[in-house]
Structure formats: C-alpha cells, structure tokens
Amino acid sequence: MKQIHFKQIIFVALGIFTLSRYIHFSDYCDGMAQGLLQLLLLFAFISFGIILIITDLFKCYKKLAPFNWFTPIFLISIVSYNGFQLFFKEDNQKDIFLSAESTNDYNRMKLTFYRDSVFEKRVNSIENSCFTFGKYSIHQNKITLLKDEFDSKKDFEESYILKDSLLIPAFNELKDTLKIID
Structure with missing residues (x-):
C-alpha cells in the first residue's frame, strides 16, 4: 500500500x-x-x-x-x-419568463424570472457582482419575491408592479424602476 x-x-x-x-x-x-x-x-x-x-x-x-x-x-x-x-461556462440557460434591468450611477441590477417560479437578482457594481436567488409569485400584475424560510440572509419581501414595459417597486419609492428587456 x-x-x-x-x-x-x-x-x-x-x-x-x-x-x-x-x-x-x-x-x-x-x-x-x-x-x-x-x-x-x-x-x-x-x-x-x-x-x-x-x-x-x-x-x-x-x-x-x-x-x-x-x-x-x-x-x-x-x-x-x-x-x-x-x-466556457455559460449563464443559466433556463426558460426565462421575464427579465428586467435598472442602471444608475453606482450599479446595475438585473432581475430575471424563470418559468419554474425561481428568480435571480444580480447587482453589478464596480468592485463586484452579488447574486440573490429565491422563489416568486404573481398575483394579477404584482410580482412578489418571496422570502426563503431556510435562509436567514433573506429577510425581505420585495414586490414589483408590472406596468407597460416597466417593473415598478411597490412599496419603496427610493428603488429604481426596472425596464423590461427582451
């Protein structure tokens, strides 16, 4: 041996x-x-x-x-x-339901909703990129990012209203409006 x-x-x-x-x-x-x-x-x-x-x-x-x-x-x-x-690694190639992004002076946020009720939130800044994953629900024209009960870092529940080609934050006026991309 x-x-x-x-x-x-x-x-x-x-x-x-x-x-x-x-x-x-x-x-x-x-x-x-x-x-x-x-x-x-x-x-x-x-x-x-x-x-x-x-x-x-x-x-x-x-x-x-x-x-x-x-x-x-x-x-x-x-x-x-x-x-x-x-x-050679490709980005997630799941079936995308909706994708929206917002850009300001400091960062760029991209929110992608997949058909299997999973979302991916990507925030790019100069120094790094942060990724958040979870589930979402749709009720009428309101998309709600659901809190993951097993992850203590996700203590949020964000909601966006789908209007024309925009995703508008439902409760926080300080957040940027996201434009839907193809």
Whole structure:
C-alpha cells in the first residue's frame, strides 16, 4: 500500500480550494478580489504540482520509487476544470419568463424570472457582482419575491408592479424602476 505524504494532502487541499469559487449553496458575491485570490491559488497549485512531478521524476530516475501518476492526473483535471469554468461556462440557460434591468450611477441590477417560479437578482457594481436567488409569485400584475424560510440572509419581501414595459417597486419609492428587456 502506498503511503500518503503530507505534501500530497496539501496538493489535494490546494486543488479543492481552487474549485471553491464555483460552488455556491446560497446567495453570494463575486468580484475582483475573489478573482485575484482564485488566480493566486491556481498559481500556487500549479507550482506545487510541478514541483511534486519533478521530485517524482527524479526519484523514478534514481530508481528510488515508481512514478506517482496521481499528481499529473489530478493537476491536469483541476486545471482543465478551472479553465473550462473560466472560459466556457455559460449563464443559466433556463426558460426565462421575464427579465428586467435598472442602471444608475453606482450599479446595475438585473432581475430575471424563470418559468419554474425561481428568480435571480444580480447587482453589478464596480468592485463586484452579488447574486440573490429565491422563489416568486404573481398575483394579477404584482410580482412578489418571496422570502426563503431556510435562509436567514433573506429577510425581505420585495414586490414589483408590472406596468407597460416597466417593473415598478411597490412599496419603496427610493428603488429604481426596472425596464423590461427582451
């Protein structure tokens, strides 16, 4: 049985940390700082992996130990997955019922309603993008974003009135009116 070394545990942990940016269980924000941290982790992971591969090749050349194929396979897998997520990941391709957006001097908000009664609220600012998910209900011309009882961060209940090609906030006049987009 092969002995698992501390350096392999660190290598696997770094690989898993590079994937953490793509796993979200609830609402989240993502921005430039998270992107730079992701690149730093990926650089550390690749560098550490190359060092492990060179060390294994040296041991194999000196006939001290057989080559460990786990390191290059794991390295290629994690780098490929990160590259795929970075360059080829498409936005949510669910069946969109309605989409509206609002822009002001500080940020841009996009509210997307899907046919399965789920909404996605995306607020983009200079530094980051925040995403909120949940369910909604429609009664006559009023769309209500429902509070998720399992998520303590969502302590809101927003309502919008659908009028012509606009979504108008029902209770808060300070919020921007959203224009419906195609």
